[in-house]
Amino acid sequence: MHQTPLPFDKVEGCGNDFVLLYQEPSAALIPKLCDRHHGVGADGIMVWQGAHEDGFRLDHYDPDGGRTFCLNGIRAGLNLAIKRGDCPTEGVIYSEGSRLAYRFDQSVFLRLDPVPFQPCRWVEDTHCHEGFFVDVGNPQFVLLGDLDLRAFRKLAPRMRAPSALFPNGANVNLLLPAPPGDRQTWHIYTFERGVENFTRACGSGMYAAAMVVMDLYQTANVRFIPEGRGHVRVEQYKDGLWLTGDTQHVFQGTWLCG
Numbered sequence: 729m730h731q732t733p734l735p736f737d738k739v740e741g742c743g744n745d746f747v748l749l750y751q752e753p754s755a756a757l758i759p760k761l762c763d764r765h766h767g768v769g770a771d772g773i774m775v776w777q778g779a780h781e782d783g784f785r786l787d788h789y790d791p792d793g794g795r796t797f798c799l800n801g802i803r804a805g806l807n808l809a810i811k812r813g814d815c816p817t818e819g820v821i822y823s824e825g826s827r828l829a830y831r832f833d834q835s836v837f838l839r840l841d842p843v844p845f846q847p848c849r850w851v852e853d854t855h856c857h858e859g860f861f862v863d864v865g866n867p868q869f870v871l872l873g874d875l876d877l878r879a880f881r882k883l884a885p886r887m888r889a890p891s892a893l894f895p896n897g898a899n900v901n902l903l904l905p906a907p908p909g910d911r912q913t914w915h916i917y918t919f920e921r922g923v924e925n926f927t928r929a930c931g932s933g934m935y936a937a938a939m940v941v942m943d944l945y946q947t948a949n950v951r952f953i954p955e956g957r958g959h960v961r962v963e964q965y966k967d968g969l970w971l972t973g974d975t976q977h978v979f980q981g982t983w984l985c986g
């Protein structure tokens with residue numbers, strides 16, 4: 729069977745990795761590309777759609793085909809598009825129903841709209857954990873050191889499931905202060921919906937966590953150290969709240985397998 733070669737780039741933000749495409753993938757291709765053994769291997773697919781309204785557009789697919797907002801995918805995809813000259817160093821990026829201002833200064837900065845959060849309690853049998861629910865364009869459950877990493881690894885997949893508390897399921901994040909007592913620097917661990925696994929980083933998880941931490945500790949700057957490489961900062965400037973962090977263009981390739 730003849731297959732049309734499909735050019736792609738592999739990009740990542742703090743270890744949250746993506747296959748960046750330039751045309752719409754078929755539903756069957758998405759999990760194949762994301763597969764770490766038989767495919768390229770990625771936590772998701774980004775599709776560069778070029779000019780859109782007053783800016784540019786990047787679409788996102790989870791490995792299970794779900795469409796939802798993805799900050800690391802936007803950061804990583806936009807970083808490459810800017811470096812290649814496919815879009816200016818300042819502008820607007822549309823993605824999955826969101827419109828974000830961006831600028832480039834050594835790395836991509838995305839302007840975040842402040843979003844509200846609600847305290848909530850996850851209960852299962854003998855387990856009861858207090859956290860915060862934040863909808864940043866996808867659902868995020870943020871636990872502020874209410875359990876240790878070992879318990880989080882065990883419970884996060886269950887917390888992620890659709891429930892009365894999270895009808896659409898949720899991405900689940902654990903924040904641990906780094907170093908203890910510091911309220912501006914946090915380790916963050918995330919179990920991601922759609923990937924159905926712990927990922928090295930989750931940009932929207934950090935967006936959600938920033939909303940909680942900045943409000944609770946009245947701080948204008950927060951830095952996250954995800955499981956993967958590097959870090960992400962959320963900082964208050966005169967013109968709003970901006971998020972930035974490490975991204976990388978890992979390699980360029982051509983998919984031949986259909």
Ligand SMILES: N[C@H](CCC[C@H](N)C(=O)O)C(=O)O
Pocket residue numbers: 744771790794796797798799800801866867899920921922923929930931932933
């Ligand atoms: N898997 C997530 C979306 C991807 C978010 C993440 N990778 C990010 O950097 O924002 C969900 O289904 O809600």
